[in-house]
Amino acid sequence: QVYLVESGGGVVQPGGSLRLSCAASGFSFSNYGMNWVRQAPGKGLEWVTFIHYDGTNKYYADSVKGRFTITRDNSMNTLYLQMNSLRSEDTAVYYCAKGKRFLEWLPSYFDSWGQGTLVTVSS
Amino acid sequence: AIQLTQSPSSLSASVGDTVTITCRASRAISTALAWYQHKPGNAPNLLICDASSSESGVPSRFSGSGSGTDFTLTISSLQPEDFATYYCQQFNTYPPITFGQGTRLEIK
Numbered sequence: 001q002v003y004l005v006e007s008g009g010g011v012v013q014p015g016g017s018l019r020l021s022c023a024a025s026g027f028s029f030s031n032y033g034m035n036w037v038r039q040a041p042g043k044g045l046e047w048v049t050f051i052h053y054d055g056t057n058k059y060y061a062d063s064v065k066g067r068f069t070i071t072r073d074n075s076m077n078t079l080y081l082q083m084n085s086l087r088s089e090d091t092a093v094y095y096c097a098k099g100k101r102f103l104e105w106l107p108s109y110f111d112s113w114g115q116g117t118l119v120t121v122s123s
Numbered sequence: 124a125i126q127l128t129q130s131p132s133s134l135s136a137s138v139g140d141t142v143t144i145t146c147r148a149s150r151a152i153s154t155a156l157a158w159y160q161h162k163p164g165n166a167p168n169l170l171i172c173d174a175s176s177s178e179s180g181v182p183s184r185f186s187g188s189g190s191g192t193d194f195t196l197t198i199s200s201l202q203p204e205d206f207a208t209y210y211c212q213q214f215n216t217y218p219p220i221t222f223g224q225g226t227r228l229e230i231k
Binding site: 037044045046047050059061062095097100106107108109110111112113114115116 | 157159161165166167168169172178210212214219221223224225
């Protein structure tokens with residue numbers, strides 16, 4: 001059984017920073033690409049970023065490029081999202097999502113998701 | 124970026140009904156399309172990938188079809204647990220990965 005547990009959400013002022021974590025278990029973490037997907041209040045799902053299984057390649061949505069950084073620690077089975085220069089439009093539930101394909105080079109489908117962590121950017 | 128347009132945006136149906144949700148891509152994406160079910164407070168759940176391949180454990184009443192720009196998700200014999208929001212998602216042309224705006228399926 002795959003488990004993904006996000007943490008680190010909270011309330012932060014515009015311009016501030018926050019780091020999210022996602023603890024993974026139940027699968028061979030180092031063999032799968034990982035993603036962050038978010039959902040703003042009352043809105044749909046938005047893909048945010050992907051990291052290759054070994055951390056060598058990363059891709060970002062234009063809306064967060066240059067402000068967010070995805071990293072992973074395969075020895076700790078943990079995914080991270082460092083969020084800087086936060087804006088009100090970054091307010092959302094952030095989901096950690098596992099890539100479906102073994103050793104995938106690019107993001108494709110998301111076959112397991114965490115329950116999400118809420119980030120609120122407000123003064 | 125490829126845009127995905129779902130229709131309808133919301134839908135009311137009764138237990139036992141058959142419903143169809145459509146997803147149209149702004150450019151051809153072959154069969155690089157998935158469908159997810161999302162219930163409030165829960166994690167989204169992958170139902171269908173590659174346009175028509177059902178994930179393990181997904182009830183057979185869920186089926187997907189289509190290729191190119193036009194795709195459908197059909198839910199036959201609706202069950203109470205099927206009332207949720209459904210999203211399509213493409214990865215054919217990257218970046219970025221995109222989702223449809225969602226279809227909210229409500230009980231009549």
